[in-house]
Amino acid sequence: MxxxxxxxxxxxxxxxxxxxxxxxxxxxxxxxxxxxxxxxxxxxxxxxxxxxxxxxxxxxxxxxxxxxxxxxxxxxxxxxxxxxxxxxxxxxxxxxxxxxxxxxxxxxxxxxxxxxxxxxxxxxxxxxxxxxxxxxxRPAATVTLVCEADLAEAVRLMNERAGEPKPLSAACWHDGRLYLRLSGARTAVDATVRQWGGERLEDDQAFWQALRDQRLGFFDEDRPLWRFSIRSSADPLPLDGDWLIDWGGAQRWYRGDSDRERMEQLAAAAGGQVSLFRGGDRCGEVMHPRRRR
Missing domain, CATH: 3.30.465.10 (Uridine Diphospho-n-acetylenolpyruvylglucosamine Reductase; domain 3)
Known part of the structure; x- marks a missing residue:
């Protein structure tokens, strides 16, 4: 790291x-x-x-x-x-x-x-x-709901759902699909599923474990892997490449080649920072530098 x-x-x-x-x-x-x-x-x-x-x-x-x-x-x-x-x-x-x-x-x-x-x-x-x-x-019940969404719509929905008093325990967007995990008492989980609707993900534990351990195909590419830690409600960043959004929009993984200084400016404007998590040139600084104002 x-x-x-x-x-x-x-x-x-x-x-x-x-x-x-x-x-x-x-x-x-x-x-x-x-x-x-x-x-x-x-x-x-x-x-x-x-x-x-x-x-x-x-x-x-x-x-x-x-x-x-x-x-x-x-x-x-x-x-x-x-x-x-x-x-x-x-x-x-x-x-x-x-x-x-x-x-x-x-x-x-x-x-x-x-x-x-x-x-x-x-x-x-x-x-x-x-x-x-x-x-x-461990929570008594866990259900994952899945729906199709583009990146901007996913960020909006993540923040909207996170603001509701529901047993949300994970929110991720990957490859054009939004995943919302509910964990808690069976009655609370079932009631939320009925209210929110959507497709239930079979064997959802395997998906979240793969995301947790960075074993999804997104993490296997050779291009540099950048980690943005920014405001969850921030608009999608204007960078060409592949994205995976986690933590309800607050952690955003980026695969692509872009100017480091520009990425740092975008991250700061979105209320956070960016680091070169894996790959790329690691001879110099890979963390977002702290600058005095």
Missing amino acids: GRERSGEPLDVGGHRGILSYEPVELVLTARAGTPLSEIAAALDEQGQMLSFEPPLFGGQATLGGTLACNQSGPARPWWGSVRDQVLGIRLINGLGEQLRFGGQVMKNVAGYDVSRLQAGAMGTLGVITEVSLKVLP
Whole structure:
């Protein structure tokens, strides 16, 4: 996700294992090298889940790496990000000291909330060794509705549906089709399906897992993959190429070749930023630069 790497890699993948899990308290603590697939399996046995739906990347994703890269899946706008679920961490700083921040319960924190500062820090604030986080029960029912729509219509519908008091848990547009996922109590889901109408997607779990893990055909192309994080209601950006819209319009994936400076201007005008997520020239800066006003 960053520039080309330099130096010797520090592999902490062997530091793994679930240290404690309290299903009644909805709290899990694991070493940073623990694969997310192992955590998901343990939670599934208790009918619980990681609410931020992090990508598993073929079983290679770890808890510490997910926090360091701030990775969240389709449910991000409705169920929160990995940052929102972290309760506490242990890390080793640049002096070789082992430090602990936060804990295993929600409480007010005096001073800097260092645990949450790790989200997206890319490991620059220390080597994460242990993470405690909240988990949630799986919803009783899930249904995905699908309809044909162009990009502009999809963005309008996503924001319109998100503004309604309904159990919406994901909204995505891909290849000319709008996908709306409903999750929650059976009565609430069924009532919303009757009100909204539309075609039900068979085996919808497979679709959302493929989107979460970036296994849809859209992600397999050789062209550079850009990630726009902008205002959900922003109009479609005037860039030639292929698009995939997630997070109800707030996360927009773009496949194409365009001038970086122009894309940054468009992203800023839409209330957000753009980064070169995968591929392309990674010798220079790949993140949207912070500019002083």
